[in-house]
Amino acid sequence: MRTIKNPILFILGLSLILFSCKDQNQGNNGALTSNAAERVYVAPGEHDEFYAFISGGFSGQLSVYGLPSGRLFKVIPVFSQDAEKAWGYNEETKPMLNTSHGFIPWDDSHHPDISQTNGELDGRWVFINGNNTPRIAKIDLSVFETTEIIEIPNSAGNHSSAFVTENTEYVVAGTRFSVPVPQRDMPINEYKGNFKGALTFISVDPEDGGMDIKFQLIMPGFDYDLSHPGRGKSHGWFFFTTYNTEEASTLLEVNASQNDKDFIAAVNWKKIEEYVNNGGGTMMPANYAHNVYDEETHTGSSTMKKEVRVVNPAEVPGAVFLLPTPKSPHGCDVDPTGEYIVGNGKLSADLTVHSFTKMLEAIEGEKYDGDAYGIPILNFEDVLAGTVSQPGLGPLHTEFDGNGNAYTTFFISSEVVKWKLGTWEVVDRQPCYYSVGHLMIPGGNSRKPFGKYVVAMNKITKDRYLPTGPEVTQSAQLYDISGEKMELLLDFPTVGEPHYAAGIAADIVKERSKKIFNLTENKHKYGITSDADVRVERDGNEVHIYMSMIRSHFNPDNIEGIKVGDKVYFHVTNLEQDYDVPHGVSIIGANTSELLIMPGQTETFVWEPKQPGVWPFYCTDFCSALHQEMQGYVRVSPSNSNIDLTWSLGE
């Protein structure tokens, strides 16, 4: 075995040298401009110009911020249970977290992407991936709630996801870890040649956004790190960075860093779509959950799907090509014109930019440099558009301002670097505090970016905020990029790990945001639309309470005839039809979260009383002047008692 040289240590050492140089050269270049406060100040009652949807990484959720103020508006629960909003706790949303592995209360949410029409953000939905137990979720921006989650079979570490094509034809989910496909019991050290990487194309219904797996491309056993769609001239293609083309299964930090070049896989999905539409590919047995939340029934349902269409790339000639790209490229970013594909080679000192036009020419000329498992490899020089030479250390991700500039984050040298597309010259650099991962320009992944701000998302803050013990916040930093030089305006703490974000002009979204749910459209199985329908029904030891809530009482608020051993379902409908008048409810001893119910909505929690007594319940959201009076009692009798089931209000 050859001697192990650790390239990361080498680079870290190098970065120390460069850092000390930089300090001398640039002095306090990171100092704030004098009127920064003014430029991020959004006066009380005024609205921000942009929404920023910042993923929570290991929190599993998606946070909604305003830019430029950095104010947090909402944390949308996606993959993790949220007791505050009863997500994954109430009967309606438990099915949303169902998977082939059963109910899963957590995931790692990474890459939000906003739906597009004609390559521009349309603000209808946000898609986001769950890494750990591979899933894609859809958030509906008329309600800012998760309304669909689909599990991805044959995938593991769902990381090169969830990016949408130019007309939201597909949301794409690539596996990070290759695995046996289908899963089976086999020795780990037989990885090479046997493990596979699935790239999943999920079709999106243009009307209701319904997701369905169209096909899975079963690729060689590399790690598929990140991806982006082609746009404009390259619409119809999708690009995935790979690492571990060495196909190692152990000590990857070393063993997956040996090849001088890994690949960007270019996938002509239109060609595969056509192949599949003509009956191509094979249906393979599978088991994955498809969970849908219905806005009218206010209820989620989970369906297990039993097969998936898989496509072997070798059987679709001309559909997949490999573009050699230096040193374990991480981010895979496509500029607004669709011509340039940036491979952010995280272990390389240079940034590699491929040309879509040159790629097509090379394919036309069939100038291949061998193949990998039957997939043609193009020549590096034939597809290279240019190299940004020595811009920093550890390039991770690039976004675009729509004015011919690109902005790349450098994890190791902890900075954002602005450079010019075409001339590849570095224009400006600004430090990040510290260790930046992704960056986000609103619309930066579309044909039409809003090139006013860039948000850098930092993994480490150390001394930047008041300390909070060993665990301190991660953060986002806002830079003004409207001028030639970037200017740091603001940093603000985030929820969980601010892994990546998607931003959009607020005007596109805010007019569509619903104020209430119409009571007349409430089709919840246990919902009621007026006090006339209030009742309590017993079915064996199950008791269903059809309860209403409106300022400032529950109906009924006195219930008798419940017995120890009963399973009591509180189906509670908020009869309000006024904006921003939610009510909450919980009862002493409930082994679940409260409910927080929006006007016109019905939610359900289960209570299994264990002791006789008279137990109070109350409104948990400060709803009105008489909020403290919004309470009631349930009388619980011993299991052998024969007290009649009765209910009342105001008697």
Next chain:
Amino acid sequence: MALAALLPLLLFVFPLWKITLEAPQYPTPLGMYIHINDFADANPHDIKNINLMNHYVGMKYIPDAIPEFKIFPIGIVITTIIGLIIAFKANHKWFLYWFIMMVLVSTAGLIDFYLWEHEYGHDLDPRAIMKFTNPDGSVMGFQPPFFGTKNILNFTAHSYPRLGAYFLGLGIALGLVAYYLGRKQTLKA
């Protein structure tokens, strides 16, 4: 004169009056249109929300219908028919009588409106959640203004006529104009 008689019919198209309630918690104010034959929300669910506010001080719910919604439309139709008959069959003196009749009918309507408002604002549930008294110790009423703007606790209430009322007024005024024009012609002749 025919135009004068027809204009009040626009009351079936446009609202007669509007009451608007402003409060800090209602950046979009609550509002209610009063039509000749109906109460209507200014924005969806406004009347339901006005009722919800008012129940704290023991006010009655705004009813779905009041007897006036039957009487007023009949009154308007009848006066229009009378006006049309006068316009084609009678001389200008009758124009003046029609004008006087319309003023009387409208005044009666306004008095009725005021009485309803007064009743609505003062006939409070004795078990009201919150009871307020005036500085002189009497029970505070919550009558919306008849015409104009008035502060009621945390609300600023506005009450103004709308397009329907203006057309009614214009119709009545035209009746008077028709009378003068008719008289002028008669004097010339």
